[in-house]
Amino acid sequence: MRVLITGSTSWESQAAIRREFAKLSSDTIIVTGDTPGIDAHAKVVALEFGFAVDPMKKTNADYRAFPGEGWKGLNVRMLATGIDLVLAFHADYGKPGCARGTQHAVTLAEQAQIPVKIFTQ
Template sequence: MNDSLPSSVLVTGSTTWDNLPSMRRILAALPAGSRIVTGDTPGADACAVAIAAELGLEVTRMKKNRADQRAFPGEAWRGLNQRMLASGVDLVLAFHADYGKPGCARGTVHMVEHAQACDTEVRIFRE
């Protein structure tokens, strides 16, 4: 990501993420005019929306749809992850305290792995 140009940044992570100061530091360092793409769940998504509003950043908030549910029965979040990444993001910021622990962070791991497979830069934050 070129730090001098506005970018489109996907924020993903734990539905229990509540470390606003940590996320605020990261989002405040983004180039002016950056756009935040995120889902509609509590935790990291909701924190990103609130902080982006404070910082005056544009937000695109996406939610699961019927196509996601048909494509991934019981795991529609997989479809949402794919659509969010396909929206043209330059960077994925993943916020999950349990990232890397066996059996934890399934949705976040899916997003990180999908982004990496698509050659999209990923940064992971555990605190």
């Protein structure tokens, strides 16, 4: 199972990640981006659980496709890798003007009928 982790660059707690990773099967592959916060924590916790990690980075093509918002291209590419589940961690999810990258990933996942779980704490 491929699980995309997305969320806040200022997320500090690993407790919620551990709680959710404990529910996943041992053959899980964690896919995440290249930012501090939830991406960095997800990589550390995934290794603690023995999960494979597929870290992805923004590319020049992402910035060409989405000038000034390369994260959108990264979200598109991460979801295109065959994601089975999205776990989104953002304390400000749903607040106007906040969590733009997380909301973008969630919207794309929902459009693709990929299950999504959102955590605000």
